[in-house]
Amino acid sequence: MQGRFGVKDPEPTFSWNFTNMSDLTIDCVSMRFNLPSGDSILALENISLDIKGGEILTVLGPSGCGKTTLLNIVAGFFSPTSGIVSLDGRPVTEPGPERGMVFQQGALFEWMNVRDNVAFGPSVKKLPKSEIDDIVDRLLEVVGLKDFKDKAIYELSGGMQQRVALARCLANDPEVILMDEPLGALDALTREKMQGLVLNLWDETKKTIILITHSVEEALLLGGRLLVMAPRPGRIHKEYRLPFAALGVGADLREIKKHDEFGPRRDEILSMIWDMEEEIMGRMETGM
Amino acid sequence: MIILLAYVAIFVVAYVAVRQISGRLTHLWGVTARKTVTFGDESAVTSDRWASVISVITIFLLWGAFTGSKLTPFHVPGPFIGETSFTYTSENLDGTRDDATVAVLVFEVGAEGDFNPPEVEPGPGFAKNDSVKVGAWRSVLVRVDKNDESGREDGAKVVAIDGREVEPGDSVNVNSGTVTISSKGTPNFKPAEGWQMEPIWLPSPEAVVSRVAEIAQHGYQNSTLFQHVGWSLFRVVAGFVLGSLVGIPLGYAMGLNGWCRGWFDPIVEFMRPVPPLALIPLVIIWAGIGEFGKIILLFLAALWIMAIAARAGVSGVAISKVHAAYSLGANKFQILRRVIIPNSLPEIFTGARVAMGVCWGTVVAAELVAAERGAGMMIMVASRFQLTDIVIMGIILIGIIGFGIDILMRTTERWLIPWKGRG
Numbered sequence: 034m035q036g037r038f039g040v041k042d043p044e045p046t047f048s049w050n051f052t053n054m055s056d057l058t059i060d061c062v063s064m065r066f067n068l069p070s071g072d073s074i075l076a077l078e079n080i081s082l083d084i085k086g087g088e089i090l091t092v093l094g095p096s097g098c099g100k101t102t103l104l105n106i107v108a109g110f111f112s113p114t115s116g117i118v119s120l121d122g123r124p125v126t127e128p129g130p131e132r133g134m135v136f137q138q139g140a141l142f143e144w145m146n147v148r149d150n151v152a153f154g155p156s157v158k159k160l161p162k163s164e165i166d167d168i169v170d171r172l173l174e175v176v177g178l179k180d181f182k183d184k185a186i187y188e189l190s191g192g193m194q195q196r197v198a199l200a201r202c203l204a205n206d207p208e209v210i211l212m213d214e215p216l217g218a219l220d221a222l223t224r225e226k227m228q229g230l231v232l233n234l235w236d237e238t239k240k241t242i243i244l245i246t247h248s249v250e251e252a253l254l255l256g257g258r259l260l261v262m263a264p265r266p267g268r269i270h271k272e273y274r275l276p277f278a279a280l281g282v283g284a285d286l287r288e289i290k291k292h293d294e295f296g297p298r299r300d301e302i303l304s305m306i307w308d309m310e311e312e313i314m315g316r317m318e319t320g321m
Numbered sequence: 322m323i324i325l326l327a328y329v330a331i332f333v334v335a336y337v338a339v340r341q342i343s344g345r346l347t348h349l350w351g352v353t354a355r356k357t358v359t360f361g362d363e364s365a366v367t368s369d370r371w372a373s374v375i376s377v378i379t380i381f382l383l384w385g386a387f388t389g390s391k392l393t394p395f396h397v398p399g400p401f402i403g404e405t406s407f408t409y410t411s412e413n414l415d416g417t418r419d420d421a422t423v424a425v426l427v428f429e430v431g432a433e434g435d436f437n438p439p440e441v442e443p444g445p446g447f448a449k450n451d452s453v454k455v456g457a458w459r460s461v462l463v464r465v466d467k468n469d470e471s472g473r474e475d476g477a478k479v480v481a482i483d484g485r486e487v488e489p490g491d492s493v494n495v496n497s498g499t500v501t502i503s504s505k506g507t508p509n510f511k512p513a514e515g516w517q518m519e520p521i522w523l524p525s526p527e528a529v530v531s532r533v534a535e536i537a538q539h540g541y542q543n544s545t546l547f548q549h550v551g552w553s554l555f556r557v558v559a560g561f562v563l564g565s566l567v568g569i570p571l572g573y574a575m576g577l578n579g580w581c582r583g584w585f586d587p588i589v590e591f592m593r594p595v596p597p598l599a600l601i602p603l604v605i606i607w608a609g610i611g612e613f614g615k616i617i618l619l620f621l622a623a624l625w626i627m628a629i630a631a632r633a634g635v636s637g638v639a640i641s642k643v644h645a646a647y648s649l650g651a652n653k654f655q656i657l658r659r660v661i662i663p664n665s666l667p668e669i670f671t672g673a674r675v676a677m678g679v680c681w682g683t684v685v686a687a688e689l690v691a692a693e694r695g696a697g698m699m700i701m702v703a704s705r706f707q708l709t710d711i712v713i714m715g716i717i718l719i720g721i722i723g724f725g726i727d728i729l730m731r732t733t734e735r736w737l738i739p740w741k742g743r744g
């Protein structure tokens with residue numbers, strides 16, 4: 034089998050773990066932050082969500098509507114004020130390697146070279162050296178950085194750094210990949226390429242992916258399911274099921290944008306978010 | 322004042338000259354991308370290498386010119402050396418006046434034994450000719466009436482110098498010097514000083530250099546130069562290493578654990594603003610002036626700086642890096658070793674540079690106060706004996722070593738943490 038990336042059959046020592054098609058359940062999760070001033074913010078209110086194994090979900094919403102908070106709860110960095118998150122029936126209480134994270138730029142370890150960054154997960158698991166080398170080689174090939182193995186992080190462009198971040202996350206072969214605006218800091222062209230890469234990786238690995246973004250187009254292109262969240266309190270405003278992600282696998286994403294449904298959807302969501310932002314501004318003006 | 326004016330003049334003249342020359346040269350070689358806005362654009366201000374070179378040369382030239390150095394081609398006028406004379410007029414009780422001459426021999430400082438006052442004839446009249454010797458930059462009280470037929474006890478007094486009438490307290494310029502009449506009426510001769518500095522104030526560059534060679538070979542105060550400097554360096558390194566060994570873990574503990582931060586914060590915050598120099602008396606009381614006390618002092622100087630640097634290094638870790646590591650399955654120990662420690666290295670190095678600077682300053686100061694050997698002790702003892710050349714040599718050495726330490730730290734930093742400032 035010739036892989037999508039023009040890669041030969043995976044090495045026998047490393048292959049994606051397809052058996053773990055675990056469902057992620059978010060059940061009535063609320064999060065209240067107590068501020069030092071004595072006030073408190075209800076960042077999330079009663080979020081419930083079922084995500085099937087292998088789904089790709091994108092989350093949109095104005096700043097401050099609790100997207101990052103939700104993702105951090107799923108990752109296990111926060112425990113919610115109420116409600117429960119569980120993966121395959123096991124409640125999430127702390128961060129773990131079965132839930133990988135990809136952050137916006139700056140989360141790579143710049144004191145390590147590309148190879149050591151990607152090898153971080155396998156090496157803290159104390160896998161044998163040869164196995165780690167296999168994983169690193171394979172993943173760097175997948176993200177197209179085969180020749181950059183020995184480069185320092187600061188020698189790479191922003192797009193390449195995010196490729197490393199993806200590879201580092203995949204090296205652990207997680208069941209769920211959580212991405213918080215992973216492409217937010219990239220220029221438009223690089224971003225388009227990376228969107229294609231994310232889609233193809235999703236298709237090849239069959240991982241569950243939750244991706245937060247600020248870009249409506251990105252949310253539409255990558256979201257098999259798309260959530261629009263609303264602020265104060267953070268809640269799910271609207272949910273879509275979309276065909277574009279499935280269509281986009283291996284295809285030219287610019288063609289997908291010409292799809293009949295794409296334009297109307299984009300306009301609809303844009304005006305939805307526009308209205309929310311207007312409302313926030315209005316509330317700020319009336320001093321609420 | 323003259324030195325300052327000369328310095329400013331050289332600054333301006335060199336600027337104009339270099340401008341002229343480099344203007345011609347760029348005209349010849351053509352100009353590459355030129356910014357039109359440079360005033361206010363910090364990045365457009367590059368340190369002019371010519372200015373630096375001329376600046377250093379200027380300092381040595383001025384130093385040489387004002388100390389009569391043999392290395393500089395020109396000097397400001399030096400003190401008068403040689404023979405000169407002035408006349409005085411004595412008037413005795415009955416109003417008769419008589420003149421006599423005072424021959425003066427001015428010798429170079431430090432050459433006293435080689436000279437005797439010039440031989441003179443007593444001359445006619447009741448006032449007899451005198452003869453004295455005096456070192457440059459010194460003055461001599463000339464008891465002119467000592468050999469006179471009627472002296473001060475007989476009611477005679479000096480009423481004129483070189484024919485000019487004087488009262489006690491007056492000064493008269495004579496050949497190559499000044500004569501001041503003391504309150505008791507005795508002339509006091511001071512040879513002309515010129516503009517050069519006296520060696521005990523500022524020795525010439527070659528005197529300092531030859532002193533370096535001498536002390537490097539024969540030593541001073543029972544230790545060679547190398548030993549003095551070596552001991553100072555040893556104390557700094559020992560104090561710094563001990564301070565880091567305790568301070569860095571302390572800083573990590575404060576950055577990672579609330580109880581530790583609460584416990585040590587008052588201590589660190591209190592000790593941080595206390596200058597290490599203020600601890601010298603207490604350390605001397607507790608530990609004496611030996612090596613132990615010095616190292617304790619430097620340990621304390623480095624400790625707080627390193628603890629604060631390590632704490633800042635921990636709080637400087639981007640939370641996304643820590644989160645990423647946890648999500649990759651790392652445990653607390655792995656996070657500490659593979660994320661927090663490497664991430665805090667830049668801060669720790671900045672702290673180390675500061676700490677080394679402070680330790681070097683503190684060790685010199687502590688040696689000034691009390692020590693058996695060391696760079697500071699060397700210059701302190703030398704200053705008591707007015708061996709200004711050793712003092713200046715010591716100051717230059719201390720400066721060079723301090724600078725060397727900083728360069729060394731910076732090089733190590735660039736080598737160890739190449740990602741600094743590029744994250």
Ligand SMILES: Nc1ncnc2c1ncn2[C@@H]1O[C@H](COP(=O)(O)OP(=O)(O)O)[C@@H](O)[C@H]1O
Nearest residue numbers: 066067074076095096097098099100101102103
């Ligand atoms: N650690 C925290 N402490 C206090 N308030 C927080 C914290 N994290 C987030 N918030 C608040 O929760 C709300 C949601 O934040 P966030 O999840 O970052 O929004 P988004 O990612 O959608 O921009 C914001 O109002 C923010 O100020």
Ligand SMILES: [Mg+2]
Nearest residue numbers: 100101102213
């Ligand atoms: Mg966010």
